[in-house]
Amino acid sequence: MYDFAVVGVGPAGARFARRAAEAGYDVVAFEKGEVGTPLACSGHVSDDIWGYVPDEAREELLQNEVYGARFRVGGPDSTPYPFYKEERVSNVIDRVELDRTLADCAREAGADVREGHTVTGVDERDDRVVLEVKKADRVGGGTETVEARMVAGCDGPVSRVRRAVGLPEPEEKLHGVLAFDRTPDGGDFVDVHLTAPTFFAWRIPRGEAGVEYGLAAPPGVEVNDMFDALTDAYDVETDHFCSGAIPVGPPETVTTDRVFLIGDAAAQTKPFTGGGIRYGMAAADAAAETIDPADPATLDDYESAWRDELAREIRLGKLIRKCYSLPEPVQRLGLRALSGEIGVHMDRPSSFFSRTHLRRLLR
Template identity: 70%
Template structure:
């Protein structure tokens, strides 16, 4: 019997598989397709990402450094309110490459990571879990002490363990213009109900345009409008789901959810790469597959670390729905040089940020 079966090898699954294997556990991990495919992510992350990668990753995966964001209450021709740092705030990376890199690290740590294996059923028993998998050679059943559901926003493991759904699931779309752009700033347009549209320069990898919104907000039409406002006609497009608002419980009797399956994302950007890997580390550190009682240690650990950030992130997102004149006035007041960490909204109260605010007056 394995210690852990991991379902899904995105950043959360591969990170958990790696850390659990390094802790000496027997880890079997399944990915339904090829790791990293299909792409449905901007790969815009804080520089903390490099704490989770191995040798040579930065040279291989970094596409561009970003110094800040221009916020617009309207389209590209509207006034821009710039938030910036003198050094890079964030990085734009090759997301498919990142997933492959993290999966390689998991394999090197000893996890048995199998691609083209789709988990179709998970059953919790008193002393184990049974996992049914559709593999290239037929159907297989595996037993483990615990299952880690790292299978993304529409998690099958979440359903199988009868765990609650995330607060909401947004629909995100993006597309690419191949023309290189090494601009310093991303553009954020508060023109979408309860979320935003964006433009991200990716240096030689071109420019990405995207938007996300709640279901029913007519995402395809809005995306067409964004393209026509920018005068681009994007060929390479993709879309995905963004879960916002973690459910009250992400652990079962012999299972746990990590990453998007647990909606461990930033409510004001939808970003989940760093939060998912942070939670994966908490899971690997706290959960003993032989002792189901340790699952509550995981709940405590990730919530202690991230819940306050997520709560404040919800407040930041509320500003996207304020009346336009209030948004404009607010942006005018708070824009300028910032000392905020993009994954940690609580850093708005940090000495670094307060010093920047004071230096403006």
């Protein structure tokens, strides 16, 4: 019997598998397809990402560096309101290769990472969790039963683990889409359009890899039509279209007696961007540091630890998102007043109130 079984080997699952294996636990991790595919989200991340990967991975992962963002209330021809730093604000990375790099780190730490394995059943018992796992034909086919003292559900916004054990859903799920124009663009500003209901659309230059276009909106909005309008406005043709759910708002609990959720499955995401790479890996670290698979009571410690780390940022992120729904004249007034050099961290809304940022505003 394993100490931990991890369902889903995205950033959160791979990070937890690595940290738990480094702590000496016996870890198995299941990914239903190939790690990193299909692409499900953007690769626009803060400098914090480099603390989670080996130093030598940076050159292979990095596609472009970003120094600011142009916010617009309308389309590409509308007035831009620039927010920028003199130093790098963020990075554009190869999102698929990030997942593969993190999975390799987990393997090197001793975790048994199995691709082509789909968890189809989760049976939580008093002293263990029994998983039913279907193997893809390319890895031998058939099914197997795997037992673990605890299970980490890291299987994304539409989590099978979450449903199987009856944990509550995220507060909401947005519908996100993105695609790529392969024309190289080394620009150092992203474009953010406050044109999607309660959220936004974006354009991210990815260096030699081209340009990413995307948007997200609540259920019921015709996001495909809005995406077509966005790319038509930029007069580009895109390929590799991706679509998926973006969970926003963690539920009151993400644990049972022997199961815990991490990452998108727990809606550990930024409400104002939908990004969850850094938040999910921070929660994975909290889980590895607090959970003892032989002691279910330590799951309460995990609940406290990840919320101590992220709850304030998530709460402030919700306030920022409310600004996306303000009347357009108010949005323009606010963007005009606040635009210019900033002192904020893209993963930490609390940095908006930092001394560095307030000094720059006063300038």
